[in-house]
Amino acid sequence: MTWLAWRQHRVQVLLMAAVLLLGAVAVFVLHTSMSQQIQEQGLQRCLAMGVRGAGCATEASDFRDEWFDLLKAGQLVIVVLPVLLGVFSAAPLFAREIEHGTHVLAFTQSVSRVRWMAVKLVMLLVPSLVVLVVLQLLVSSWVADAGLMGPLVNGPFAFLNFESTGWIPTAHLLLSYAAGALLGAVVGRSLPAMISTLAGLVAVRGVVAVVGPSLVPSQLRTSDDPMNAPASGLDEVVQVGYLGADGRAIPEGGFDPAVCGVRGGGSGSTSDLAQCYAQHGVIGKYAEVVPASYAPMLQLIEFGVLGAVAVLLLAGTAWTLRRQH
Template sequence: MTWVAWRQHRAQLLLMAAVLLLGVVAVLVLHTSMVQQIQAQGLERCLAVGGQGPGCATGVSDFRDEWFDLLRVGQLVIVVLPVLLGVFSGAPLFAREIEHGTHVLAFAQSVTRVGWMAAKLVMLVVPSLVVLVVLQLLVSSWVADAGLMGPLVDGPFSFLNFESMGWMPAVHLLFGYALGTLLGAVLGRSLPAMISTLAGLVAVRGAVGLAGPALMPSQLRTSADPMSAPESGVDEVVQVGFLGADGRTIPEGGFNAAVCGSRGDVPVSTFDPAQCYAQHGVVGQYAEVVPASYAPILQLIEFGVLGVVAVLLLGGTAWTLRRKH
């Protein structure tokens, strides 16, 4: 059965090997070039202080102009790769067999249907996981060496940072294969299965990205100056607004800050914005944030949920294939 699975999917496996080779070479070359630039331009001291030190502004700005988008592209590849594998490898895995009727021959062999399913899945999932994990480790090291001069400045909850770190790419790969194989087995046609898988994976990614931070407890941070927001750093900001004199929070939109801006009919030298805020009962600003330290916990929660759903989807695939004629 293993030899048959290899013969059926050798083109995909060779393509994965080519992607791995090209990806490794590209990331290593770019990573080395970036590190050499940091050393040549003396940006190590700026890197050590998050790019905020004296005399760092110009160097960090030039560095980001050259490398920020490239680093983002590397992260995007890690995020998109599980989707592509789920669509182009997972969805047609059984749909093509059913569509062409070759599953009847497989069912007539001595191997059980579940054994046939497992052999085909292992033949593709394991190499896919190897490719993804190797590229993820290389990209993560590349991004880490850019520090807060790179995408990490957006915090661990930003979409690309969150989805390209830790166990998230691996669980999304397993989920992509599980959803693709189930839809392929149910629909029995490759193209509809691929389209449905793509739509499903995009919808799940979007829903998880939007709902994720809301699952974590937030903290309230305040400032005593109504013209300056409290420091949030790389934490995820959930809500911002103003503080009333009685300590109540006024969510964004509840107070029109423009009324305390510069007024054309009043000389700037005589207009006092602070007095204006005080007259309206506003004494400061607040920010409701989810600390960056909660990101690994949220990743673990999503890993567990998506992992359980992936197992259930694979169980549904096995049940569907056992009922096929």
């Protein structure tokens, strides 16, 4: 059975090997070039401070103009790769067999349908994992060496930073294969299965991005300055508002900062703004945030949730193959 699965999918496996080789070479060349530029221009002192560091404004800005988009492109590849593998490898895996009727021959052999499913999945899933993990490690090292002159300046909850690190790419790959396999077995035709897999995975990405921050506890931070939110640039801000004279949050719509010229082109001085806030009973500002240090915990939670969903989808695939084909 293993030999047959290899014969069926060797082209895909070899294609994955080529993608891994080309991707690794490209990242290595870019990473080496960037590191040499940092050393030649003496930018090591700016890695932890970015453009805000003393004497770093011009050099770091020029560095970001050259490398920032390339670094984000590398992260984007890691985010998109699980979806592409699910669409082009997992979705046709069983749909093509059912569409052409070749699954009937396989089911007449001594191998059980569950084992047939498992061998075919493993034959493509394992190489896919290797490609994804190796490229993820290479890109993560490249981004890390850019420090705060690169995408890390946006914090760990920025979409590309969060989705391209930790366990998240692996979780999405497992989900992509499970969803593609199930839809392929249910639909029974390659192209519709691929389209529905793509639509489903994009929808899941959107839902997870919106719901994710609510899976970890947030913190409430307050400030006596109503003109500045008490939140770090690296934290995920859930909600921001104003504090009234009683120290409680002012309900939404209870105070419009436009009356003090904050919006609409007002140009009052700091003292005038402070006086205006005080006249309207605003004594401070609050921010509900998810601290940047919670990012690894959120990644682990999402991995567990998506992994459990993937197991359920695979169980559904096994049931479909046993009962409907």
